[in-house]
Structures are given as C-alpha cells and as structure tokens.
Amino acid sequence: MRILDTPSNIQLQSQHTATFHNDRLKDHRILREWAIFLRGRFDCFQAAEGNPFELDSSILSEDISKALLRLYRSPPKTLKHLIELKGRNGLGSCAVCGSLHNTQIDHYLPKDVFPEYAVLSKNLIPACNCNQAKWKNYKGTSTDERFINPHYDQFSHRRLLYVRFSNARREYGTWIAPSAKVELHIAKGTREHRIAEFHLRELLDRTKLSEWQAEQFRMLCQGGRRYLPGARSSMTSGQIKKEILTELRKADYQHGGSNNWRSIFFFSISRGRNFDFIWKNRASIFG
Numbered sequence: 001m002r003i004l005d006t007p008s009n010i011q012l013q014s015q016h017t018a019t020f021h022n023d024r025l026k027d028h029r030i031l032r033e034w035a036i037f038l039r040g041r042f043d044c045f046q047a048a049e050g051n052p053f054e055l056d057s058s059i060l061s062e063d064i065s066k067a068l069l070r071l072y073r074s075p076p077k078t079l080k081h082l083i084e085l086k087g088r089n090g091l092g093s094c095a096v097c098g099s100l101h102n103t104q105i106d107h108y109l110p111k112d113v114f115p116e117y118a119v120l121s122k123n124l125i126p127a128c129n130c131n132q133a134k135w136k137n138y139k140g141t142s143t144d145e146r147f148i149n150p151h152y153d154q155f156s157h158r159r160l161l162y163v164r165f166s167n168a169r170r171e172y173g174t175w176i177a178p179s180a181k182v183e184l185h186i187a188k189g190t191r192e193h194r195i196a197e198f199h200l201r202e203l204l205d206r207t208k209l210s211e212w213q214a215e216q217f218r219m220l221c222q223g224g225r226r227y228l229p230g231a232r233s234s235m236t237s238g239q240i241k242k243e244i245l246t247e248l249r250k251a252d253y254q255h256g257g258s259n260n261w262r263s264i265f266f267f268s269i270s271r272g273r274n275f276d277f278i279w280k281n282r283a284s285i286f287g
C-alpha cells in the first residue's frame, strides 16, 4: 500500500523491445513472432492502468506462455527493471499489505491468468508473502472490487487505515493485548473506499496486521518510552501527542509512505479513544 517509483514508459518499452528482439535468447524465435502482439497488450495494460475490469486475458499459445514465464524466472540482462526488482528488498515495507518486509516480487494481475504480463514492469510489485493465495481472487463481482494497485492508485499515499484498540487491561502487573479492529480511514461512498474495502476484506484481514497492532499496543503500555523515547508522564496531552507525531513521521520516512504497519500504529494511537486511553494511563505507561 504505497506508490511505487518505476522507470518511465519509454525506458520500459526499450527494455521490452530489446528483450523480444534478442537473438541470443533460447526462445528468441517465438518471442520475436509475438513481439508486436505483446506490445499491443502492454499498451492496453497501460491505458487501463492494470484495472482487471477493463482487461481480458489473451489467448496465447502454450509456447509463448511458457517462454514468458521462463523470461520471468530467469530474466536476461535486457530486462533491467525486473533484475533490479528481484535484487532489491530495501523498500522498507511490503507494497501490498504494508508489513515491514518485502522479500519477493508478485504480479498485480496473476501470471497464471495473464501470462502476457508476466514480465511487464508495471505489473510487478515487491511484496512479502501476504499474497500467496490472494491473486486467484484478483477481482470481485462488481466494478472497483479489486486490490489497490501501487503503480497507479495515487490515493494510496494518503493514510488509509485506522486501528481501534479496545479492552487493553492489566492483570497482575502485566498488560494484556487489546482487541484491535482495523478500519478504513476514507470517505464512504467513494471509488477509493470501494477499492480499499475489497483490499481490506480480501487481503489485509487475512494477514497478521491486527494481531501485530494489538501486540504493539500491549508493548507500548508495558514500556511506553521504548516507543516514545521523549514522552514523560508529566507532559501535557499536547506534548505527548507531539511525541507520537514525531515517531509517525519517522516511520513514514523509514518505511516509505503512510500505510506501512508501523505508521498505521502511530497514526492510530495519536487519535480518538486510543489517545485518550494513553493519556489516562500515562503515569503507568511513561512512569
């Protein structure tokens, strides 16, 4: 859930052209034969911004499908962007779910359904393993029921999620993890809300996001200064909030964007009843 920087379309097109006309590749004959068709399909993808409701999968021969999947598995030097993506895991967070890892590349439109987009840069996303099962259901039944696309959905730079913590309590001196309900922080009835709702329901709710948030809240209660080193129980509520917002900005910077799990946590505790709870228990949390 973040916006990705990708090379310009012209750079990407030249990488694809150089690949499909590379006589040294094992599959060069079939790739050359399909080059114009594939270029057309890439243009369609670009025009539709990868929206699965506007793109049908093509009927490709088995030969070209296999050749494209082989290209994806062992990209030649000409597919620079793909090689760079495969070697890079320093993004700071998963572009799909916002967890603090990204260890693999995934396809926005699944490569088994859309083999023509197996090596298309704008279809590739650095992600964690949150996506193992999800791509089979890459769209819902009505328009806008699709996943957030980090290449095109500009709204994903905004804060999209809020976690409502409830029922945190202490038993025999130890804090118990609260329940954590992840909610959307976007105006209802909008296109963005419908997309994000699908993303939340079909993907985020199947990750460890809410358990992770609950555990962070428990640890915050247990030793608040580890999370907010500058906070003191003697501070005013405005000063404590300022400490939270400082950590929020750091998390945005370190993990890229505002929807990584750490930013979601700091954003959530900076507001509403979550903040009231921290304020009420400040003596024990920061003492």
Ligand SMILES: [Zn+2]
Binding pocket: 094, 095, 096, 097, 098, 099, 127, 128, 129, 130, 131
């Ligand atoms: Zn993920």
